[in-house]
Amino acid sequence: GESVGLHLPTLSVQEGDNSIINCAYSNSASDYFIWYKQESGKGPQFIIDIRSNMDKRQGQRVTVLLNKTVKHLSLQIAATQPGDSAVYFCAENRKTSGSRLTFGEGTQLTVNP
Amino acid sequence: EPEVTQTPSHQVTQMGQEVILRCVPISNHLYFYWYRQILGQKVEFLVSFYNNEISEKSEIFDDQFSVERPDGSNFTLKIRSTKLEDSAMYFCAGNSQGAHYEQYFGPGTRLTVT
Numbered sequence: 001g002e003s004v005g006l007h008l009p010t011l012s013v014q015e016g017d018n019s020i021i022n023c024a025y026s027n028s029a030s031d032y033f034i035w036y037k038q039e040s041g042k043g044p045q046f047i048i049d050i051r052s053n054m055d056k057r058q059g060q061r062v063t064v065l066l067n068k069t070v071k072h073l074s075l076q077i078a079a080t081q082p083g084d085s086a087v088y089f090c091a092e093n094r095k096t097s098g099s100r101l102t103f104g105e106g107t108q109l110t111v112n113p
Numbered sequence: 114e115p116e117v118t119q120t121p122s123h124q125v126t127q128m129g130q131e132v133i134l135r136c137v138p139i140s141n142h143l144y145f146y147w148y149r150q151i152l153g154q155k156v157e158f159l160v161s162f163y164n165n166e167i168s169e170k171s172e173i174f175d176d177q178f179s180v181e182r183p184d185g186s187n188f189t190l191k192i193r194s195t196k197l198e199d200s201a202m203y204f205c206a207g208n209s210q211g212a213h214y215e216q217y218f219g220p221g222t223r224l225t226v227t
Contacts, residue, residue, distance in 0.1 A: 032214040036156075043117075043204045043218030044156060089156065091214075098169040099144055099213035103156040 012110045019077040021107045023090035026071065030092040033066060034101065035075045039086045044103075047075070047088075077109075085111045115139045117219035119205050125225045129194050134222045136188045136205030146206040146216060147180065147190045149173070156204065162188065195226045 013019050025033070031052050036044035050057045050064045050073075057064050063076040073090055087106045093099070118137045126132050138145055147159040160170045162180055179191045188207075192199055202223050206216040 034214045038156075041220070043206070043221050045218065046215045049214045091156075093214045099146070099161050099163075099208070100158040100169055100171070101148075101156075101214070101216060102158065105155045 009105070010108045010110070012112060013080050015080060015082060015111055015113050017080055019075075019080045019084070019109060019111075021075045021077075021088050021090075021109065023073040023075075023104055024071060025073065025090075025092060025104075027092070027094075028068070028071070029094050029096065031095050032093040033064070033073050034091045034093065035062075035064060036089045036091055036103070037084075037086045038089065038106070044089060080109075080111050082111045082113060085109055117205055117207060117217055119203075119219040119222050121222060122220070123223045123225070125227065126195055128197055128226055132192050132195055132224060134190045134192075134203050134205075134224070136190075136219055137186055138188055138205065138207035139217055140186075142207035142209055142217070144168075144208050144210075144213065145182070145188050148204045148206060148218075149201040150204065150221075151201045159190075159203075192224075195224075197226050200224055200226045 032049050034049040035047040037047050038044045048059045048062050048064050050066050055066050061078045065074045087108050089106045090104045091101045093101055120135045145162040148156050150156045158171050160174045161168045177193045182188050202221040204221045205219040208216045
């Protein structure tokens with residue numbers, strides 16, 4: 001079936017290290033891939049998106065890489081800070097599905113001081 | 114910075130009762146959504162709403178669910194007869210014209226059905 005999923009449920013890093021969170025998807029019809037961050041007790045917060053015809057997009061301290069050959073998406077966080085501790089979800093949006101977002105399972109990132 | 118607000122933050126109800134979850138979206142948003150998240154699981158789409166009507170709904174959004182935007186500011190989700198499996202966090206979200214991938218979520222309402 002169609003799905004957006006994550007490789008690992010948890011990731012623990014030291015403060016200042018770079019973090020890489022991975023996501024696999026199965027459907028090639030996605031138009032956008034998006035990363036959301038969810039802090040404890042809060043709703044998901046948009047981080048960055050990448051259009052399906054791109055392979056890399058950079059934001060502030062974050063980079064998203066898209067490998068359509070292996071249907072893999074990753075979020076790289078540079079110089080990880082304690083405030084980055086959260087659950088990270090990849091999501092996808094398809095124009096044929098209207099405006100809905102389809103979320104993956106989530107990776108819990110813990111940043112150790 | 115404008116935010117999506119939701120009330121109540123926590124709602125406890127008995128099975129079979131009706132609940133109404135309320136949201137005030139960001140004022141210039143045109144598209145509105147409800148999602149739910151069962152504890153420890155991923156966020157699931159329920160319904161999208163545009164131009165005062167449902168534009169899309171998932172298989173979860175059955176006849177027990179309804180949405181309404183009664184006064185141009187509030188956006189509500191009603192569950193007519195709650196079931197134990199409706200226990201979850203319910204998030205309201207919205208976005209402006211065209212930017213469907215960048216949705217702004219509220220803090221959620223935790224619904225507990227006993």
